[in-house]
Amino acid sequence: MKEESKLIRTQTPRSSNREHSTPLYLTSSFIFDDAEQGRAIFADEQQGNIYSRYSNPNTTEFIDKVCELEGAEAGLAFSSGMAGVFASFAGLLKAGDHIVSFRSIFGSTHQLLTTLFPRWGITSTYVDAANPDDLEKAIQPNTKMIFLETPSNPGLELVDLAWLCKIKEKHPHIIINVDNCFATPYLQKPIAYGVDIVSHSATKYMDGQGRVLGGVVVGRADLIKEMMFFIRHTGPAMSAFNAWLLSKSLETLPLRMDRHCSNALAVAKALEKSAEVEVVRYPHLPSHPQYELAKKQMKQGGGIVTFVIKGGFERAKRFLDALEMILISSNLGDSRSIGTHPSSTTHSKLSEQERLQIGIFPGSIRLSIGLENVEDILADVKNALEKSK
Numbered sequence: 001m002k003e004e005s006k007l008i009r010t011q012t013p014r015s016s017n018r019e020h021s022t023p024l025y026l027t028s029s030f031i032f033d034d035a036e037q038g039r040a041i042f043a044d045e046q047q048g049n050i051y052s053r054y055s056n057p058n059t060t061e062f063i064d065k066v067c068e069l070e071g072a073e074a075g076l077a078f079s080s081g082m083a084g085v086f087a088s089f090a091g092l093l094k095a096g097d098h099i100v101s102f103r104s105i106f107g108s109t110h111q112l113l114t115t116l117f118p119r120w121g122i123t124s125t126y127v128d129a130a131n132p133d134d135l136e137k138a139i140q141p142n143t144k145m146i147f148l149e150t151p152s153n154p155g156l157e158l159v160d161l162a163w164l165c166k167i168k169e170k171h172p173h174i175i176i177n178v179d180n181c182f183a184t185p186y187l188q189k190p191i192a193y194g195v196d197i198v199s200h201s202a203t204k205y206m207d208g209q210g211r212v213l214g215g216v217v218v219g220r221a222d223l224i225k226e227m228m229f230f231i232r233h234t235g236p237a238m239s240a241f242n243a244w245l246l247s248k249s250l251e252t253l254p255l256r257m258d259r260h261c262s263n264a265l266a267v268a269k270a271l272e273k274s275a276e277v278e279v280v281r282y283p284h285l286p287s288h289p290q291y292e293l294a295k296k297q298m299k300q301g302g303g304i305v306t307f308v309i310k311g312g313f314e315r316a317k318r319f320l321d322a323l324e325m326i327l328i329s330s331n332l333g334d335s336r337s338i339g340t341h342p343s344s345t346t347h348s349k350l351s352e353q354e355r356l357q358i359g360i361f362p363g364s365i366r367l368s369i370g371l372e373n374v375e376d377i378l379a380d381v382k383n384a385l386e387k388s389k
């Protein structure tokens with residue numbers, strides 16, 4: 001079956017009720033047919049659900065679909081994207097280990113690396129996507145993991161995954177961990193290049209309608225097994241309800257992404273023509289510095305457009321306030337288009353210099369382009385550009 005069909009047809013085995021669509025398994029625990037089965041499942045000699053902190057039919061169905069999409073051997077589901085990202089570090093690393101991360105990463109992931117992990121003796125070094133050759137220099141004897149996001153938030157810088165995975169020829173023991181949230185596995189498949197684990201905030205495009213939080217990490221079976229020990233005993237499991245909802249959302253992921261991408265490309269092109277805009281970043285816009293790579297690595301350009309408005313911070317605020325249909329929020333990947341001012345919200349905890357290093361200016365605006373009719377989105381954006389002059 002093709003990908004779109006698998007996302008619809010991968011399903012929990014039907015119960016004796018002959019339901020067509022997977023039901024919601026609201027049960028904290030599961031029973032054993034006899035004492036021997038209980039022993040065998042606990043001993044890992046037999047597969048089976050024990051307790052919903054470990055697994056549940058709804059989370060299993062959701063994970064199976066993400067594994068199909070990413071081409072992964074195994075996976076785990078989490079209560080939020082950050083719970084997953086945290087487990088992808090904490091479940092695999094120990095005191096004394098070192099992480100090399102590309103600098104443009106999600107704000108909370110930045111806090112993990114710079115504030116929380118040093119408390120537990122796990123250190124990290126940043127490299128800039130603009131100087132990828134620094135990667136080799138940043139690797140230390142105790143480096144256990146390389147972490148990155150591509151495209152990055154909100155600068156939409158790319159890291160060349162084929163180039164990156166060549167590092168394994170020299171450093172085969174280093175785990176490459178990619179947060180693939182912005183692209184989604186429909187547009188980009190890091191594991192095909194040799195990436196070991198992929199994490200996602202399912203809150204974004206996987207849900208796609210701004211309803212529930214969720215996270216998922218998929219990849220090499222041995223690493224997922226190691227992480228399983230961590231999550232069984234720390235409890236960041238996804239709820240059955242969120243898994244049930246997210247699994248159904250994945251049925252429409254390809255359809256939704258096609259529309260997010262075509263709408264976003266139209267908005268990016270319109271912004272590029274406007275005299276009110278200094279620069280537009282969108283991976284599939286020919287003016288993107290890594291356009292060739294974006295064409296090769298991403299099936300389409302994604303749903304996020306970032307631009308710098310002329311007139312800096314005050315103008316950026318006036319622009320957001322002048323939007324009528326599009327609302328201001330820090331979320332992204334919703335069916336509703338969203339406007340965000342990164343430097344005063346999502347990235348306000350960084351210093352001015354740190355922001356400039358990752359391409360966030362006072363006039364930067366991130367648009368998460370939704371599924372509304374593109375004419376309505378374009379009209380709202382153009383009107384706000386005029387009104388904010």
Ligand SMILES: *Cc1c(COP(=O)(O)O)cnc(C)c1O
Nearest residue numbers: 080081082106181201203213214
């Ligand atoms: C939102 C986001 C996260 C965190 O996910 P939550 O579900 O909000 O915990 C991590 N990485 C990226 C790239 C994100 O956009």
